Amino acid sequence: MKSELLAAAFLGxxxxxxxxxxxxSGFNTPPMYGDYEAQRHWQEVTVNLxxxxxxxxxxxxxxxxxxxxxxxxxxxxSYIVGKLGKAINPRFVxxxxxxxxxxxxxxxxxxxxxxxxxxxxxxxxxxxxxxCLDKSFQGDDxxxxxxxxxxxxxxxxxxNGHFQYNNISLGLAAAAVAAILRGRLYIAxxxxxxxxxxxxxxxxxxxxxxxxxxxxxxxQERFGAFVARLSRIGAIVLATFAIxxxxxxxxxxxxxxxxxRLFPVARGVFEDKVANVWCAINVVWKxxxxxxxxxxxxxxxxxxxxxxLPTNIALFRRRTQLGFLLALFNTSLAFFLFSFQVHEKTILxxxxxxxxxxxxxxxxxxxxxxxxxxxxxxxxxxxxxxLPALVSTVTFHLLFKCLRPEHSHMRNISNIVxxxxxxxxxxxxxxxxxxxxxxxxISVISxxxxxxxxxxxxxxxxxxxx
Amino acid sequence: xxxxFWHLVGISTGLKILLIPAYHSTDxxxxxNWLAITHSLPLNRWYVExxxxxxxxxxxxxxxxEWxxxQVARYVDPRMLEVSNLGYESKATVYFQRLSVIVTDxxxxxxxxxxxxxxxxxxxxxxxxxGAMLLLLNVGLIFVDHIHFQYNGFLFGILLLSIGYLIxxxxxxxxFAFAVLLNFKHIFLYMAPAFGVYLLRFYCLEQxxxxxxxxxxxxxxxxxxxxxxxxxxxxVKQLPEVLARxxxxxxxxxxxxWAPNFxxxxxxxxxxxxxxxxxxxxxxxxGLVQEVKHSVxxxxxxxxxxxxxLVFMLPILVKLFRSSKKQSPLVFLRSVILCSCSSFVFGWHxxxxxxxLVLIPLCLLTLVNREDARYSYILAIAGYFSLxxxxxxxxxxxxxxxxxxxxxxxxxxxxxxxxxxxxxFHVWEWLYMLGFLVIPLYxxxxxxxxxxxxxxxxxxxxxxxxxxxxxxxxxxxxYYLYALGLNGGNKAAGGTASVKRKRKTK
Numbered sequence: 001m002k003s004e005l006l007a008a009a010f011l012g013x014x015x016x017x018x019x020x021x022x023x024x025s026g027f028n029t030p031p032m033y034g035d036y037e038a039q040r041h042w043q044e045v046t047v048n049l050x051x052x053x054x055x056x057x058x059x060x061x062x063x064x065x066x067x068x069x070x071x072x073x074x075x076x077x078s079y080i081v082g083k084l085g086k087a088i089n090p091r092f093v094x095x096x097x098x099x100x101x102x103x104x105x106x107x108x109x110x111x112x113x114x115x116x117x118x119x120x121x122x123x124x125x126x127x128x129x130x131x132c133l134d135k136s137f138q139g140d141d142x143x144x145x146x147x148x149x150x151x152x153x154x155x156x157x158x159x160n161g162h163f164q165y166n167n168i169s170l171g172l173a174a175a176a177v178a179a180i181l182r183g184r185l186y187i188a189x190x191x192x193x194x195x196x197x198x199x200x201x202x203x204x205x206x207x208x209x210x211x212x213x214x215x216x217x218x219x220q221e222r223f224g225a226f227v228a229r230l231s232r233i234g235a236i237v238l239a240t241f242a243i244x245x246x247x248x249x250x251x252x253x254x255x256x257x258x259x260x261r262l263f264p265v266a267r268g269v270f271e272d273k274v275a276n277v278w279c280a281i282n283v284v285w286k287x288x289x290x291x292x293x294x295x296x297x298x299x300x301x302x303x304x305x306x307x308x309l310p311t312n313i314a315l316f317r318r319r320t321q322l323g324f325l326l327a328l329f330n331t332s333l334a335f336f337l338f339s340f341q342v343h344e345k346t347i348l349x350x351x352x353x354x355x356x357x358x359x360x361x362x363x364x365x366x367x368x369x370x371x372x373x374x375x376x377x378x379x380x381x382x383x384x385x386x387l388p389a390l391v392s393t394v395t396f397h398l399l400f401k402c403l404r405p406e407h408s409h410m411r412n413i414s415n416i417v418x419x420x421x422x423x424x425x426x427x428x429x430x431x432x433x434x435x436x437x438x439x440x441x442i443s444v445i446s447x448x449x450x451x452x453x454x455x456x457x458x459x460x461x462x463x464x465x466x
Numbered sequence: 467x468x469x470x471f472w473h474l475v476g477i478s479t480g481l482k483i484l485l486i487p488a489y490h491s492t493d494x495x496x497x498x499n500w501l502a503i504t505h506s507l508p509l510n511r512w513y514v515e516x517x518x519x520x521x522x523x524x525x526x527x528x529x530x531x532e533w534x535x536x537q538v539a540r541y542v543d544p545r546m547l548e549v550s551n552l553g554y555e556s557k558a559t560v561y562f563q564r565l566s567v568i569v570t571d572x573x574x575x576x577x578x579x580x581x582x583x584x585x586x587x588x589x590x591x592x593x594x595x596x597g598a599m600l601l602l603l604n605v606g607l608i609f610v611d612h613i614h615f616q617y618n619g620f621l622f623g624i625l626l627l628s629i630g631y632l633i634x635x636x637x638x639x640x641x642f643a644f645a646v647l648l649n650f651k652h653i654f655l656y657m658a659p660a661f662g663v664y665l666l667r668f669y670c671l672e673q674x675x676x677x678x679x680x681x682x683x684x685x686x687x688x689x690x691x692x693x694x695x696x697x698x699x700x701x702v703k704q705l706p707e708v709l710a711r712x713x714x715x716x717x718x719x720x721x722x723x724w725a726p727n728f729x730x731x732x733x734x735x736x737x738x739x740x741x742x743x744x745x746x747x748x749x750x751x752x753g754l755v756q757e758v759k760h761s762v763x764x765x766x767x768x769x770x771x772x773x774x775x776l777v778f779m780l781p782i783l784v785k786l787f788r789s790s791k792k793q794s795p796l797v798f799l800r801s802v803i804l805c806s807c808s809s810f811v812f813g814w815h816x817x818x819x820x821x822x823l824v825l826i827p828l829c830l831l832t833l834v835n836r837e838d839a840r841y842s843y844i845l846a847i848a849g850y851f852s853l854x855x856x857x858x859x860x861x862x863x864x865x866x867x868x869x870x871x872x873x874x875x876x877x878x879x880x881x882x883x884x885x886x887x888x889x890x891f892h893v894w895e896w897l898y899m900l901g902f903l904v905i906p907l908y909x910x911x912x913x914x915x916x917x918x919x920x921x922x923x924x925x926x927x928x929x930x931x932x933x934x935x936x937x938x939x940x941x942x943x944x945y946y947l948y949a950l951g952l953n954g955g956n957k958a959a960g961g962t963a964s965v966k967r968k969r970k971t972k
Contacts, residue, residue: 007875017864395480
């Protein structure tokens with residue numbers, strides 16, 4: 001049993017390192033390149049400039065060129081990785097001169113930093129969750145869950161292919177989930193604060209954590225215990241924030257400047273085609289013509305909160321393992337569907353709880369995970385990762401079938417639709433008038449699925465509650 | 467448990483496709499060159515053409531196979547078919563050649579299916595699943611075929627088909643398949659004695675009358691020789707040239723990277739002795755294919771290796787000849803393994819890849835017998851590890867270790883699933899297996915810390931082959947005694963350990 005868990009972990013590592021052999025975002029595409037260059041550039045900035053200057057526009061830090069727009073923990077991580085890179089080859093991170101630097105040696109270095117994050121953060125955190133979900137040492141449930149979570153192709157294709165470090169923020173969030181499942185509230189709040197400070201997108205997960213922790217506090221019988229617990233959690237969160245933000249807390253404008261970098265309202269409601277409600281509405285009713293950017297942002301916040309509220313209230317009132325994971329799933333889907341400035345990649349935040357929910361609804365969640373990869377196909381195709389994306393998803397499906405050989409018809413229809421769309425998009429070029437035809441179709445179909453899953457998830461939460 | 471065979475086929479195919487952009491060795495160019503030669507030149511030039519240094523040195527059926535591939539390659543990228551276009555590797559060429567390996571692996575899939583059926587494993591059993599996993603996702607084949615680049619998959623497919631026929635007692639089919647296999651790649655001669663003895667004993671001599679024996683013999687010879695006639699017929703006037711290509715004894719005792727066999731230890735011992743006695747020179751490990759002169763120990767010649775190999779094959783062949791009909795399939799499989807292993811351990815200019823000839827048939831025995839499984843696990847640890855030097859590209863370091871670890875860990879899990887209450891290993895066997903962790907640690911970390919990476923660049927290779935060689939010899943000795951029934955299969959440790967010592971001091 002243990003050896004098979006080990007085998008699964010190494011299989012995950014093998015797939016990651018094999019996907020690493022492929023191309024990455026922005027390879028050979030000056031002047032802006034892609035996320036790979038963004039990460040390298042952050043290393044350049046953090047290694048060469050003082051902490052206070054990291055988020056500030058200056059002659060040494062052109063924020064228009066991949067300016068740092070993730071929270072401080074990402075910056076510190078870039079700093080450490082940048083230092084390492086500098087030790088290997090100073091040209092990796094030379095100020096100004098290293099822009100667009102790429103070489104096989106550098107690729108190897110960058111790829112191995114992602115794999116290192118997988119080994120150190122993501123995979124152990126997944127293992128922790130799987131162990132917490134299934135404490136028995138018998139039975140294949142744990143193996144099934146762990147095997148599928150480690151080889152889920154969506155996260156691998158984005159992190160080890162496209163190039164990002166979602167594994168760190170997702171891993172920290174998963175560690176927090178594991179802590180919640182074991183009832184370790186303080187550890188959970190610490191890890192979740194770290195996750196939030198690595199990527200602000202972790203806000204997608206924040207409401208269920210908040211509801212759960214608050215519920216656990218209110219649940220205390222004595223008022224004193226309530227206050228003690230609440231203040232301890234508050235202290236942990238605030239202290240962690242304070243330590244991480246200390247270089248910018250000296251002056252208010254500076255701190256606000258960082259915040260502005262993290263929440264760039266000016267960038268519009270969405271950039272590329274993304275499988276959420278606004279992009280789908282935009283097909284028939286052009287949002288940008290009718291609404292100002294600020295108005296749009298308010299509409300988004302309102303809709304997101306309304307959509308996320310029911311599941312979190314249910315969680316607040318009745319806190320169970322399954323309820324918590326369902327709330328995470330529903331809330332992150334609500335954020336994905338309705339919030340402002342959504343990226344295709346952020347579906348990974350909903351995929352994380354979906355992976356753990358495989359234990360309860362294997363067939364449904366498999367479909368969700370496959371749709372999540374499907375929704376990212378246009379992005380992956382741009383990075384020349386279409387082949388590994390398709391192959392790894394099919395392989396993932398087969399692996400699932402190996403571990404859970406059952407049958408379900410509901411899924412087949414969706415799978416067939418997705419296969420037809422993929423085949424058609426490869427065979428039939430989009431007409432010149434609508435160059436984005438296929439990405440649009442893919443995002444609308446994915447959006448339909450996500451909406452259905454959102455409704456389904458909420459229903460499950462309330463059915464399960466009663 | 468459902469029949470998950472085809473699921474596993476899909477998973478392994480997926481993994482192979484993902485590996486397409488991985489580093490490939492010069493064997494890729496070797497096979498491209500053969501495509502070009504067979505496509506562009508008349509038959510009588512195939513075995514004399516020498517524009518590229520990678521001349522055609524496989525038997526004719528393989529050349530025909532390359533010709534067949536080239537008929538498709540024409541439509542993919544005709545430039546890969548020019549003999550003078552050395553080192554050509556356009557994207558289309560890479561995808562074509564890689565996919566050709568993946569597609570021809572279908573023969574391997576059929577071979578696996580046939581063999582597992584012949585062993586009498588129910589399709590929904592744990593053994594069938596484990597066997598399919600061990601063979602279809604075999605990490606050695608993935609390393610050698612799908613990263614390094616060769617066409618072993620379909621050849622092993624033919625081998626497994628032949629073994630399957632033999633176990634099902636369809637002897638002529640078995641002989642035919644094996645003869646075809648020899649005409650694809652003559653390295654399978656390693657295990658030919660086992661096939662020969664088995665067919666002679668249980669097909670020819672099993673007949674009731676002398677006339678029956680004679681007719682069986684004639685049938686067997688006719689079936690067995692016809693592939694040779696078809697393959698070599700067109701080259702009958704050039705036989706010396708062809709044979710010179712097939713058996714290049716000008717190469718040295720050991721390959722550039724020492725295969726983990728007896729001669730690796732012999733060379734190492736020579737080196738140590740030379741440095742102790744301050745004799746200049748010592749056996750080379752400099753990475754060149756050349757003849758080696760030993761400085762202290764006697765220099766080895768091809769006939770000596772040949773005789774040693776045959777001598778070590780004899781006991782198990784005798785055992786096979788004298789075994790009962792009921793026992794014979796099991797003994798046959800063990801003789802195949804031990805014949806291959808003898809050739810691997812004592813052969814002339816053995817490649818590290820040849821360990822697959824032992825490891826793949828061993829997968830079959832892993833499924834049916836607890837003690838065989840125990841030995842096979844030790845060899846798997848050493849044997850698959852010894853393939854690492856083939857994958858020396860730094861981009862492949864993490865893939866190679868993680869694929870290996872995943873495979874051996876999964877194998878370990880399967881042993882406990884197949885054999886409830888599996889006995890496990892002795893302390894020193896564990897220590898030996900865990901010792902393999904030290905080699906990567908040295909190669910990637912300690913050598914740099916100690917500053918030895920520049921001074922002794924070949925030390926990791928040497929460590930790998932000598933340390934894995936110890937395991938191979940331990941397996942060879944222990945498993946041989948076990949297969950002969952000399953240590954009864956229980957408390958194997960004492961006997962095998964002494965065998966190991968005996969071999970080392972030889």
